[in-house]
Amino acid sequence: MQVTMRYFGQLRHLAGRDEDTIHLETGVTALSAIRAAMAPYGEAAALIVMDASGALRPSLMVLINDAPIDKETPPTLQSGDIITLLCAISGG
Amino acid sequence: MQALTDEERAVYEWQMWTRDFGEAGQQALKNTTALVSRVGGLGGPVCLELAAAGIGRLIIAHGGNLKPSDLNRQILMSHEHLGTPRIEQAKARLLALNPRLEVSAVASNISKENVDRLVGEAGIVFDCAPLFEERFLLNRACVTQRKPMIDCAMFSMEGQVTTIVPGETPCLQCIYPEIPPGWKREFPVFGAVSCAAACYGVMEGIKHLSGMGASLKGQMLYFDMRNMTSYRLPLQRRPDCPICSQLWKVSPP
Ligand SMILES: [Zn+2]
Numbered sequence: 001m002q003v004t005m006r007y008f009g010q011l012r013h014l015a016g017r018d019e020d021t022i023h024l025e026t027g028v029t030a031l032s033a034i035r036a037a038m039a040p041y042g043e044a045a046a047l048i049v050m051d052a053s054g055a056l057r058p059s060l061m062v063l064i065n066d067a068p069i070d071k072e073t074p075p076t077l078q079s080g081d082i083i084t085l086l087c088a089i090s091g092g
Numbered sequence: 093m094q095a096l097t098d099e100e101r102a103v104y105e106w107q108m109w110t111r112d113f114g115e116a117g118q119q120a121l122k123n124t125t126a127l128v129s130r131v132g133g134l135g136g137p138v139c140l141e142l143a144a145a146g147i148g149r150l151i152i153a154h155g156g157n158l159k160p161s162d163l164n165r166q167i168l169m170s171h172e173h174l175g176t177p178r179i180e181q182a183k184a185r186l187l188a189l190n191p192r193l194e195v196s197a198v199a200s201n202i203s204k205e206n207v208d209r210l211v212g213e214a215g216i217v218f219d220c221a222p223l224f225e226e227r228f229l230l231n232r233a234c235v236t237q238r239k240p241m242i243d244c245a246m247f248s249m250e251g252q253v254t255t256i257v258p259g260e261t262p263c264l265q266c267i268y269p270e271i272p273p274g275w276k277r278e279f280p281v282f283g284a285v286s287c288a289a290a291c292y293g294v295m296e297g298i299k300h301l302s303g304m305g306a307s308l309k310g311q312m313l314y315f316d317m318r319n320m321t322s323y324r325l326p327l328q329r330r331p332d333c334p335i336c337s338q339l340w341k342v343s344p345p
Binding site (some may be wrong): 008009010012013019044047048057058059060061063066068084086087088089090091092 | 100130133135146173219220221222223224227244245246247248250251252267268269270271272273274275276277279280281314316318319323325326328
């Protein structure tokens with residue numbers, strides 16, 4: 001199946017693009033999909049998204065089809081889902 | 093509560109025509125002290141729009157001198173004053189626009205030492221600081237003193253705004269329980285983007301003070317000017333939030 005991964009904040013800057021299309025096996029959770037999406041972007045992107053145990057960071061907001069998810073129990077994805085990753089931003 | 097003068101009625105006439113605002117809304121602004129943390133890319137336009145709208149008193153806090161790399165977004169500043177304190181330029185610019193305004197200029201950033209006193213003097217707080225440490229200090233003081241805080245942020249071509257009312261909405265550390273790892277002090281941004289986030293924040297403040305419109309309480313507006321899209325995200329409080337969970341025990345949502 002195919003899902004869209006949409007990036008905001010520091011993640012968009014690191015990725016150098018607004019979104020990726022990811023091809024996955026059916027029945028994959030949002031967490032696995034996010035890990036797969038981050039793989040090409042190296043340590044810096046992984047650090048923003050996941051903690052040392054591989055869980056999603058509390059400062060990251062994750063939406064599936066524009067609805068926020070419970071990051072402690074990332075849901076199983078459906079083909080065509082849009083996963084949005086919003087990083088914490090500040091001022092200056 | 094201080095009434096409006098004839099001069100103020102003349103200056104604010106056009107905004108007083110706005111439905112649900114009127115003279116009562118204008119009087120609410122006149123009788124309010126707002127604290128704005130920093131007068132840079134976000135805080136500068138926040139102050140400018142609050143001054144233009146007729147806020148009674150502004151407390152502004154920002155340390156340091158103006159650098160060339162500030163000038164793409166810090167619209168209270170001017171090229172001729174490079175190398176001089178930002179706070180003095182900000183105060184002069186705000187008073188040039190609105191000489192009726194009272195400005196208390198603090199030549200240092202929000203810190204552990206000054207945060208409780210400055211929040212204590214304000215009726216509303218605008219969080220526009222770059223450092224998460226500073227934002228969390230303001231959040232904690234606002235929660236403790238139950239002061240509303242408008243939180244504004246920007247990055248690259250994106251911005252976000254939310255209205256935090258302690259006891260009614262999640263606090264900043266419910267949204268961001270940690271300083272985000274990998275976050276950098278210097279980042280890409282256009283002045284028009286920080287200005288847009290600031291203007292959304294100012295309207296949230298004006299709405300909160302005057303009681304008009306629907307606010308972003310418990311929601312975050314996140315906008316993307318690269319693609320001209322926006323999201324309005326529901327925010328959730330953290331039952332274990334070290335900053336605000338005590339408030340919920342006193343008065344559950
Ligand atoms: Zn909280």
